[in-house]
Amino acid sequence: MSTARSSSRSPGRSGLGGIFGGEALQRGTVLMYLSLIVLIPLAAVVWTSGEEGWSGFWAAITAPEGMAALRLTFGAAFVVTAINAVAGTLIAWVLVRDSFWGQGIFNSVIDLPFALPTIVAGLTLLALYGPGSPVGIDIAYAPVAVVVALLFVSLPFVVRAVQPVLEELDTEMEEAAASLGASRFTIFRRIILPTLMPAILGGSGLTFARSLGEFGAVVLVTGNIAFETQVASVYIFGQIEGGDIPAASAVSVVLLAFSLLALIGLNVVQGRWTRHEE
Amino acid sequence: MKSRLALRAVALGYLGFLILLPVGGVFWITFRDGFMPFWESITTPEALNAFYLTVFAAVVAVVANTVFGVAAAIMLVRRRFPGKQLLSALIDLPLAVSPVVVGLALILVYGTYGWFGGWLAEQGILIIFSFPGIILATVFVSLPFVVREVVPVLREVGTEQEQAASTLGASSWQTFWRVTLPSIRPGVTYGIVLTTAKALGEFGAVSVVSGRIIGRTETLTLHVEDRFQAFDLAGAYAASVVLAVLALGTLFAMNLLKPKEEKA
Numbered sequence: 001m002s003t004a005r006s007s008s009r010s011p012g013r014s015g016l017g018g019i020f021g022g023e024a025l026q027r028g029t030v031l032m033y034l035s036l037i038v039l040i041p042l043a044a045v046v047w048t049s050g051e052e053g054w055s056g057f058w059a060a061i062t063a064p065e066g067m068a069a070l071r072l073t074f075g076a077a078f079v080v081t082a083i084n085a086v087a088g089t090l091i092a093w094v095l096v097r098d099s100f101w102g103q104g105i106f107n108s109v110i111d112l113p114f115a116l117p118t119i120v121a122g123l124t125l126l127a128l129y130g131p132g133s134p135v136g137i138d139i140a141y142a143p144v145a146v147v148v149a150l151l152f153v154s155l156p157f158v159v160r161a162v163q164p165v166l167e168e169l170d171t172e173m174e175e176a177a178a179s180l181g182a183s184r185f186t187i188f189r190r191i192i193l194p195t196l197m198p199a200i201l202g203g204s205g206l207t208f209a210r211s212l213g214e215f216g217a218v219v220l221v222t223g224n225i226a227f228e229t230q231v232a233s234v235y236i237f238g239q240i241e242g243g244d245i246p247a248a249s250a251v252s253v254v255l256l257a258f259s260l261l262a263l264i265g266l267n268v269v270q271g272r273w274t275r276h277e278e
Numbered sequence: 279m280k281s282r283l284a285l286r287a288v289a290l291g292y293l294g295f296l297i298l299l300p301v302g303g304v305f306w307i308t309f310r311d312g313f314m315p316f317w318e319s320i321t322t323p324e325a326l327n328a329f330y331l332t333v334f335a336a337v338v339a340v341v342a343n344t345v346f347g348v349a350a351a352i353m354l355v356r357r358r359f360p361g362k363q364l365l366s367a368l369i370d371l372p373l374a375v376s377p378v379v380v381g382l383a384l385i386l387v388y389g390t391y392g393w394f395g396g397w398l399a400e401q402g403i404l405i406i407f408s409f410p411g412i413i414l415a416t417v418f419v420s421l422p423f424v425v426r427e428v429v430p431v432l433r434e435v436g437t438e439q440e441q442a443a444s445t446l447g448a449s450s451w452q453t454f455w456r457v458t459l460p461s462i463r464p465g466v467t468y469g470i471v472l473t474t475a476k477a478l479g480e481f482g483a484v485s486v487v488s489g490r491i492i493g494r495t496e497t498l499t500l501h502v503e504d505r506f507q508a509f510d511l512a513g514a515y516a517a518s519v520v521l522a523v524l525a526l527g528t529l530f531a532m533n534l535l536k537p538k539e540e541k542a
Contacts, residue, residue, distance in 0.1 A: 115528045
C-alpha cells in the first residue's frame with residue numbers, strides 16, 4: 001500500500017499533469033497568489049518595523065503605552081489559555097462521557113464562536129455584561145472584559161482538540177485501575193490526563209495565538225483606555241490611524257512572532273505525540 | 279453519579295453564561311419591541327448597502343480561494359517539489375496573524391505610499407480605502423480553509439482512479455472534472471462553508487483598509503460598529519442579528535456537511 005502510494009505520487013502519473021496550465025504554470029500561479037496576498041504584505045510589516053534599525057524597533061515596543069498594551073495582551077492570553085485548558089477539557093468530558101437530553105445542541109453550540117463575527121460577539125457580551133446589564137453584572141471597560149471576550153472567541157479550540165481523543169480512549173484501562181482500588185482522581189491524573197495532554201496542549205497553543213491577535217471581540221467591551229484596557233491589536237489600530245506606521249509595525253512583529261512560536265510549538269508537540277503513537 | 283451531575287452543571291453553566299445568554303440576549307433586545315423596528319433598521323440605505331457589499335466581497339473571496347485552494351491542494355498532495363512543507367506552513371499563516379496586522383500589511387504594500395500602491399495609483403487603481411482593499415482583506419483572512427479541507431480528502435482518495443482514467447485516454451482536464459473533483463467534493467464544500475463564514479464576519483482587517491466611507495466602503499460588520507459608535511443601539515443590534523442568523527445558518531451547514539472522519 002505504502003509503496004504503491006509513494007510511486008503513484010511521482011509527477012505526471014496521477015493523470016492531472018496538464019490541469020491549471022501544466023505543472024510549472026500551476027506552481028507559479030499558486031505561489032504568485034500567495035505572495036501577492038499574504039507573503040509580500042507580511043514581509044512589508046517586518047521590513048517597516050526594522051526601517052529605523054534595532055534601536056528604533058526597541059524604542060517602539062518599549063514606549064510606555066505600547067509596553068502596557070503588550071503586557072495586558074500577554075497576561076490576558078496566559079490567563080485565558082489556562083482557563084480554557086481546564087474548561088475545555090471539562091466540556092469535552094461532559095460531551096463524550098455523559099449523556100443527557102439536548103446534548104446534540106450543546107455540541108453544536110461549541111462551534112458558534114467560530115461562525116459568529118467577532119464584532120457581534122463583542123456586542124453580545126456588552127449587551128449582557130455591560131452598563132445597564134439585565135442581569136446586574138457590569139464588567140465593561142475593565143481588564144476582566146478582555147479575558148471574557150477572549151474566552152468567548154477561543155472556546156472551541158481545546159474542546160474540539162480533546163473531544164476526538166477522548167472518544168477513542170478505551171475505558172478498559174480505567175476499569176482495570178478502578179478494580180485495583182485507584183480513586184477516581186488517581187485514575188484521571190495517572191491514566192486519562194497523560195493521554196489527553198498533547199491534545200490539550202495543541203488546543204491551548206491555538207487559544208494563545210488567537211488571544212494575542214484578537215481585535216473585533218475586544219474593541220467594544222474594553223472601551224480602549226490606554227494603560228488600562230488597551231490590548232496590543234487595539235493599540236496597533238490606534239497607531240495606524242494616528243500615522244505612526246513604524247510603531248504599529250514593531251508591535252505587529254512582536255505579535256506575529258509569538259503567534260507563530262505558539263503554533264510551531266504546537267506542531268512539534270503533536271508531531272512528537274504522533275510518532276510516539278506509531 | 280453526583281459528581282457527574284456536578285460536572286454537567288458546571289459545563290452547561292459555563293457555556294450558558296459565556297455563549298448562550300449573551301447571544302440570546304441580543305435577539306431578545308432586538309425583538310423586544312416587535313419586528314418592525316428591526317425591519318426599519320436593516321432596510322436603511324446604509325444597512326442595505328453594507329449587506330450587498332459584504333455578500334459581494336464574500337462571493338469574490340469564496341470563488342478566488344476555492345480555485346486557489348483546489349490548485350494548491352493538488353500541488354501539495356499530487357506533486358513533488360522542494361519546499362513542500364514550507365509552502366504548506368505558509369498557506370496556514372493567515373490563521374496566525376492578527377486581523378489588524380493583516381490590514382496594516384495590505385496598507386504597506388497597496389496603500390498610496392506602499393510598495394506597489396504608488397504605481398497602481400498612477401494607473402488610476404485605488405486599492406486601500408476602496409472596494410478592492412476590502413476584497414483583498416477578505417481573501418487574505420479566508421485563504422487557508424479550502425486548502426486545509428481538501429488536502430486530507432485528496433490524500434485519502436488516492437490516485438488509482440485518476441490513473442485509470444488517464445490510461446483510458448482521458449485528458450488531464452477530463453480526469454479532473456470527471457474523477458478528481460467529484461471525489462473531493464465533500465472537502466471542497468466544507469471548505470467553502472468555512473470560507474463563507476470567515477468572509478462574512480471579518481471585521482478587524484476590513485476595518486483598517488476600508489477607510490469607512492459610509493454607504494460606500496462599509497461592510498455589515500463595520501456597520502455594526504458604526505451604529506454602535508453613533509449611539510444607534512437598535513441599528514447595531516439589528517445588523518448583529520442579521521450576522522448572527524447568517525452564522526447560525528453556517529453552523530447548520532457545518533453540522534450537515536462535516537466530513538465523516540471529522541464527525542468521529
